[in-house]
Amino acid sequence: MLALEEESDSRRDVLRQHRLSDKHYVYDRVFGENSTQEEVYDAVCASLVGGTLKGFAGAVFAYGATGAGKTHTMTGLMSRALNHLFMSIAESGNSQSYEVKMSYIEIYNENIRDLLNPSAGTLELRDEGGGAPVVAGLSETRATSAAHVSELLARGDRARTAESTHANQHSSRGHALLSVTVSSQVEGGMQRGRLFLIDLAGSEKAGLRARRLEGAHINRSLLALGNCIMALSGGARYVNYRDSKLTRLLREVLGGRCRTAMVAHVAPGAAHRETTRSTLHYAQRASSITNRVERELVATPMHLSQYRTVIKDLREEISRLRSKMKDDRARPKEESNIIQQNNEIELTNEESDENAAHLKSLREAIVSTFKQQMRLRRRLMELDSHLLGLALDAERQHAAISHWEARFNRLYKPISLTGSRMSTQQSYRGGTGASSVSSSGGSNERAEAEVAVEQAWSELAAVEREQEVARTERDRVERQLEQVRLRGAQLEQELPARISSGPEREVLALVCRVHELEADKLALQGERAARAHELRRRDLALQRRDAQRRLSDEIITRQRRALEEMGIAIPPELGQLYELYQQEIHASTYTESNDVYSSSYRLPPISSSMSELAWSESSSGSGRGSSSGSGGAALEYRLPRLAPTPRRGLATVKQVQQP
Numbered sequence: 058m059l060a061l062e063e064e065s066d067s068r069r070d071v072l073r074q075h076r077l078s079d080k081h082y083v084y085d086r087v088f089g090e091n092s093t094q095e096e097v098y099d100a101v102c103a104s105l106v107g108g109t110l111k112g113f114a115g116a117v118f119a120y121g122a123t124g125a126g127k128t129h130t131m132t133g134l135m136s137r138a139l140n141h142l143f144m145s146i147a148e149s150g151n152s153q154s155y156e157v158k159m160s161y162i163e164i165y166n167e168n169i170r171d172l173l174n175p176s177a178g179t180l181e182l183r184d185e186g187g188g189a190p191v192v193a194g195l196s197e198t199r200a201t202s203a204a205h206v207s208e209l210l211a212r213g214d215r216a217r218t219a220e221s222t223h224a225n226q227h228s229s230r231g232h233a234l235l236s237v238t239v240s241s242q243v244e245g246g247m248q249r250g251r252l253f254l255i256d257l258a259g260s261e262k263a264g265l266r267a268r269r270l271e272g273a274h275i276n277r278s279l280l281a282l283g284n285c286i287m288a289l290s291g292g293a294r295y296v297n298y299r300d301s302k303l304t305r306l307l308r309e310v311l312g313g314r315c316r317t318a319m320v321a322h323v324a325p326g327a328a329h330r331e332t333t334r335s336t337l338h339y340a341q342r343a344s345s346i347t348n349r350v351e352r353e354l355v356a357t358p359m360h361l362s363q364y365r366t367v368i369k370d371l372r373e374e375i376s377r378l379r380s381k382m383k384d385d386r387a388r389p390k391e392e393s394n395i396i397q398q399n400n401e402i403e404l405t406n407e408e409s410d411e412n413a414a415h416l417k418s419l420r421e422a423i424v425s426t427f428k429q430q431m432r433l434r435r436r437l438m439e440l441d442s443h444l445l446g447l448a449l450d451a452e453r454q455h456a457a458i459s460h461w462e463a464r465f466n467r468l469y470k471p472i473s474l475t476g477s478r479m480s481t482q483q484s485y486r487g488g489t490g491a492s493s494v495s496s497s498g499g500s501n502e503r504a505e506a507e508v509a510v511e512q513a514w515s516e517l518a519a520v521e522r523e524q525e526v527a528r529t530e531r532d533r534v535e536r537q538l539e540q541v542r543l544r545g546a547q548l549e550q551e552l553p554a555r556i557s558s559g560p561e562r563e564v565l566a567l568v569c570r571v572h573e574l575e576a577d578k579l580a581l582q583g584e585r586a587a588r589a590h591e592l593r594r595r596d597l598a599l600q601r602r603d604a605q606r607r608l609s610d611e612i613i614t615r616q617r618r619a620l621e622e623m624g625i626a627i628p629p630e631l632g633q634l635y636e637l638y639q640q641e642i643h644a645s646t647y648t649e650s651n652d653v654y655s656s657s658y659r660l661p662p663i664s665s666s667m668s669e670l671a672w673s674e675s676s677s678g679s680g681r682g683s684s685s686g687s688g689g690a691a692l693e694y695r696l697p698r699l700a701p702t703p704r705r706g707l708a709t710v711k712q713v714q715q716p
């Protein structure tokens with residue numbers, strides 16, 4: 058329990074003394090100023106990591122005012138969680154079967170950036186058929202060890218947008234979302250556990266003009282987050298996640314199948330009373346949200362051509378089995394009667410028992426061979442799908458390398474891996490002497506290129522090793538499948554001679570039905586996989602086009618500047634083209650950066666959460682004038698404004714009231 062003491066002035070007010078009491082808040086845990094990061098990790102995050110290995114989703118997000126310690130907490134949790142994860146995988150004695158991937162993004166000014174691949178620029182958030190939204194083109198880096206992960210985290214942290222504010226020397230200005238996915242093969246598909254670690258930006262009011270837009274975006278997303286928390290804790294039937302990219306991305310974390318912990322940060326000083334009150338209030342509301350936790354099991358997507366082959370094979374098997382049944386039925390009645398009579402004459406009771414037992418074991422053998430076949434086929438298709446993914450990964454790394462090569466005017470030649478790597482590194486370090494570095498690039502860009510290219514080559518080498526392993530495994534599984542198929546065919550050949558009764562025919566029909574269902578299921582999965590594959594391919598193509606476009610922009614701008622500097626008159630047609638080009642760039646920037654104002658964003662926030670907000674704002678005693686009543690609030694919600702800063706002491710308070 059945490060008690061928020063009333064102001065000392067009010068305590069002295071004898072008349073009010075009995076009416077005012079300290080406000081008490083109850084949480085799962087309260088940590089004091091002397092709590093260590095280990096304590097916080099053990100209480101908040103450790104059990105979530107265990108769940109991730111078993112296919113559950115877990116999340117921790119840090120919430121609170123600027124400078125209250127969010128980044129400090131999350132940095133500690135992130136490195137501990139990933140160390141813990143790799144230790145648990147090693148202890149499982151089955152480390153080969155787990156695959157850990159991580160992605161790290163920042164939402165800054167409603168733009169999403171890939172912190173592990175900042176050169177990719179702004180990424181698009183795309184809704185995919187009812188599921189969780191997907192960040193198109195986001196890199197998912199395979200993490201191989203705790204040391205590798207620390208290196209990736211440090212790289213991502215360096216790429217975050219930070220500035221000095223009055224409350225914090227090194228204030229994070231964007232929301233950072235680290236997502237770790239642990240996949241492992243289990244019976245029936247791929248088990249996928251996820252861990253989300255989220256460091257939200259704190260809000261801060263500053264006089265600087267440049268900070269206004271940033272503050273508006275931070276407040277906008279925190280306000281949307283507050284609305285979602287209010288709606289979820291109030292049991293609302295409709296929760297509006299669409300008001301910011303943050304809430305769209307956190308949908309699963311806030312109201313989905315995720316086990317979520319919110320760490321609310323407060324500063325104990327009296328000067329922070331109002332921000333503290335607001336944070337504590339939201340944290341209490343959040344603690345009453347109940348999520349239904351579920352394990353995630355995804356049927357592994359397969360290689361497209363494999364779907365067709367398997368479905369064809371299955372259909373052939375079905376018609377073979379059907380024809381056997383027909384053959385048996387087509388026999389003249391007398392003939393089958395004679396056979397039956399002969400059987401009855403020839404077979405003693407003992408023999409007929411033996412025959413029935415044999416038929417039973419034959420039936421079991423057929424079913425078990427069928428199951429084995431299906432398992433091996435699935436494995437084969439998983440490997441194909443894995444190889445397909447690896448090919449795309451490799452292409453992505455090639456694209457990153459060629460991006461930097463192009464920036465340094467080098468022709469990208471993937472010779473042998475080591476040779477090429479050497480030459481690339483030498484060229485960035487000036488070893489080959491002939492590099493022509495762009496004038497604005499300078500040594501920073503060189504250093505960035507060196508790190509990025511080195512990383513891309515090592516990723517590529519890892520991908521190639523993985524491809525080798527997968528191909529060997531594929532050959533092995535293919536041979537095994539061929540053997541099982543032959544055994545299955547032999548067993549089926551034994552059937553017609555032995556089918557003599559209705560029950561036997563029923564078994565055959567059942568086997569047919571199983572085959573049919575399997576074929577239908579595969580056909581559906583095939584369609585879905587085809588769509589997913591097409592989307593991934595388009596993402597990659599879009600990323601490439603985007604890189605090309607940015608290069609063209611730069612070339613055009615520089616050429617134009619050069620023409621002007623040299624005093625060369627621009628021909629009128631070229632002038633017109635420049636104008637058109639500028640209009641086009643302006644139009645596309647406008648549409649990209651304003652998608653938050655698209656019609657879907659105009660839905661007013663649900664009423665219960667807005668009334669909660671109105672309460673919160675008016676109770677601060679420093680109301681923002683226009684925000685009383687849901688209409689005014691909804692308007693502000695769409696177009697957040699920063700009020701002028703009247704008194705310094707209140708600035709932080711008012712900003713933080715907005716979540």
Ligand SMILES: Nc1ncnc2c1ncn2[C@@H]1O[C@H](COP(=O)(O)OP(=O)(O)OP(=O)(O)O)[C@@H](O)[C@H]1O
Nearest residue numbers: 122123124125126127128129225227228229258259
């Ligand atoms: N528990 C703690 N122990 C020691 N130092 C801390 C602790 N919490 C925060 N700090 C220090 O206080 C400063 C501000 O903390 P931090 O950057 O984590 O705040 P924040 O809430 O993330 O702020 P912002 O929202 O502006 O990014 C940092 O220098 C940090 O190292």
